[in-house]
Amino acid sequence: MNNTDAIGIFDSGVGGLTVASAIHSLLPKESFIYFGDTRHAPYGDKSKSTILDYSRRISRFLKASNCKAIVIACNSASASAFKELEQDFPDIPILNVVDPVVTEVSSLGAKKVGLIATRATVRSQVYLERIRHLDSNAEVVQIATPLLAPLIEEGFSGTKVSQGALEHYLDDERLANLSHLILGCTHYPLLQAEIESFFGSEVQVLNSANLVAEALKDLLLHKGLLNQEPMEKASMRFFVSEKTEAFRDTAKLFFGQEIQLEEKLLPA
């Protein structure tokens, strides 16, 4: 494994691009390979075994592409496949999008933590269990908010539609007196300002993209895998299992700049 090798980042679709963007901002010298499994998106309502199958096949592709680390930039896959991927690929350091934000919320001494996420992430209880593991006194409330990802992908952030959906999901007495709210889906940073304005200043809203980028930097430093070459040599490649109009239209929204897509079928 070489420190000029690329970082592998994957998600079911475009959402993980918010994580890729944070990594690219913090570590501009690093090359990366992004894989969006658009052929099987969304993962949010699929079973653990299905998500695990797809995650393994994507990781085989990233390993075959000589990635020096893998970032699971998808909450559903982080919840359903992280431990198994660590076992399957013991030579490659693997990060998920859950642990960095759980560590952060616990170090902040959060009293009552809310989580909004897809059904699969809520059902997995991954945030609940990991927060309680670090702080057995923390109160954690989970709310599934399944329309938020599609409405963000379709460009309805900052409209009556997002406002109506957020009111429906967040005006919930279980969320009273929160100290912190975790955005448990990589799409949700695009609604962060609206969510913050819904709750006002008492609630600190946490998204994992920046926290994952920092955790990745620490890990690469620790392993001596940070790239030392000039920034100009860094490359970014974006693969999807199926080129879809939805991905093309929204990738820029999520990554912050135009990208070139390559199509790649998953290995069996």
Added chain:
Amino acid sequence: MNNTDAIGIFDSGVGGLTVASAIHSLLPKESFIYFGDTRHAPYGDKSKSTILDYSRRISRFLKASNCKAIVIACNSASASAFKELEQDFPDIPILNVVDPVVTEVSSLGAKKVGLIATRATVRSQVYLERIRHLDSNAEVVQIATPLLAPLIEEGFSGTKVSQGALEHYLDDERLANLSHLILGCTHYPLLQAEIESFFGSEVQVLNSANLVAEALKDLLLHKGLLNQEPMEKASMRFFVSEKTEAFRDTAKLFFGQEIQLEEKLLPA
């Protein structure tokens, strides 16, 4: 083939239940087998070849279950797989959800027809081509409305969310002076009242569920395949490729009554 055999009905998910419901109302003596491909849902943004692959595998299952007819209760699959399924299964009469509504709109002498549908259906141009084939003077305007299906599935019909999304999609000058609007997705009947109230009485809104049920009745009559047994002997079975919470929660909304789900993996 026996007239007591079941009718096969399939969709990528719950939407086709609006068609199953219309068939059950019109033909209560008929048994049917419904297949919702929840493992691969939604089809709306997938490619023709992917949708065709899944449709073939579902049809093999329905044929193996002795279905006397197959109803493609999904606009994306009707657009991407109908002709190929007719070739693959020449012994089984196959209906799609496009032709009955196209025949109707053409017999009504529509001047300017609007279509709202998923991206896949719009991209396929199936409505456009078939309407123009029957009436070369008809003006047809297609609008992709990708957020409508998820918002209906998530129970946001009749809210600020559906209102905002409909205003965004329908307040479009291309739709001025419509005579007819086709609801080109099996989910959309659940928004029909809102859409009618948006346009007012000048625009006639057509959904295909009832028209497909009538076309199926004509076909079975014509082939001598209508069931003559008493209604009590009719059975309904509902298969999904993956039991999902979303399906369970919304099936009743779409079918109009509680249903029992069975899980069935697609043949390879």
